[in-house]
Amino acid sequence: MKPLNPIVAACPPSGIRRFFDIAATLEGVISLGVGEPDYVTPWHVREAGIYALEQGFTTYTSNAGLPELRQAIVSDLSRRYSVDFDFAAECLITSGVSQGLDLVMRTLLDVGDEVIIPEPCYVAYGPCVTFAGGTPVYVPSSPTFELLIDEIERAITPRTKAILVSSPSNPTGAIQPASLLAELADLAVRHDLYLVSDEIYERLSYDAPHTCVASLPGARDRTVVLGGFSKAHAMTGWRVGYICAPAPILELVGRIHQYTMLCAPHVSQAAALEGLRSGESQVTEMVADYDRRRRVFVKGLNEIGLTCHEPQGAFYAFPSIRTTGLDSETFAARLLEAERVAVVPGSVFGPSGEGHIRCSYATALPLLDEAVRRMGRFVSSL
Helix, strand or coil: CCCHHHHEEEECHHHHHHHHHHHCCCCEECCCCCCCCCEEEECEEEHHHHHHCCCCCCCCCCCCCCCCHHHHHHHHHHHHHCCCCCHHHEEEECCHHHHHHHHHHHHCCCCCEEEEEECCCCCCHHHHHHHHHEEEEEEECCCCCCCCCCHHHHHHCCECCCCCCEEECCCCCCCCCHHHHHHHHHHHHHHEEEEEEEEECCEECCCCCCHHHHHHHCHHHHHHEECCCCCCCCCCCCCCEEEEHHHHHHHHHHHHHHCCCCCCCHHHHHHHHHHHHHHHHHHHHHHHHHHHHHHCCCCCCHHCCCCCCCCECCEEEEEECCCHHHHHHHHHHHHHHHCCEEEEEEEHCCCHCCCCEEEECCCCCHHHHHHHHHHHHHHHCC
């Protein structure tokens, strides 16, 4: 048989999913692995999806998505972040942020173009750049996971096309200060680079307000904003995200989208619209609950000897395991085997992630308490 695509063949399987799949085969596992809310989609949002089915909304929508959903998205961004997009030309509905990232990379990159990615970073960033023909260039962050602007600038070459950032961050939960993001925007202007900002966790900000990168001086016309409904609205399985970007970029994004996905599911878009119009109270309630879990869980990690900076956003803790003498892969495997707690090794998020593990605290408090107890027992056994 002729060989398959070597670029895809060289891409390793997701390190997140690998541990999740192993955990699914074991009894009594507390999973802190997959980044998914433990909430069910609010009833009124599910009801909107049911109503859409009952009304026969099972057809295609326009390639860009329901106009009323796009209008609601850009109005929401304008209200909260004072950044204005034209819903007709600068907003497109995707099947989740993952599809949006893939579309954007394929639109921005020519073969050999480089994308600078501060890490630790989400596992899909590098592969999406590679699949689009580009080259990911990883740059470390500070010990507290803030951007190192000088390091980013040193990584710029004549082939650099874009910088890909995420705030709040997966896996660290770090929120980038507005001042650092402003420096990043200035850097992009000086070097004529695109900014791709993954803002899927923007509603899950606890100690500091979220900064939409497109709202920064000079950034609007070179920034692509990725967002969605999976996290704050507990709609992971509905697969609804969006891209907001300057019209010339979005026009080409739409060409790929119309030939590959066509459109996000009609029913899911109807549900997302209901969530955006009437779901604010549920979002506020979930964020407050995650905040409580965050404080309890991080306090517990520090008490058992796993030093952990308190994350400012998302629903991940990223404690250091260096005092155990184990690498992150070994720590995660042995913890799962000995105590039935599933975490993700930090190494899968880039070189700077080694020496850490990612723990999702989107889990009920009693389970988090039990997970900390088991982890403490495991650490003590070492």
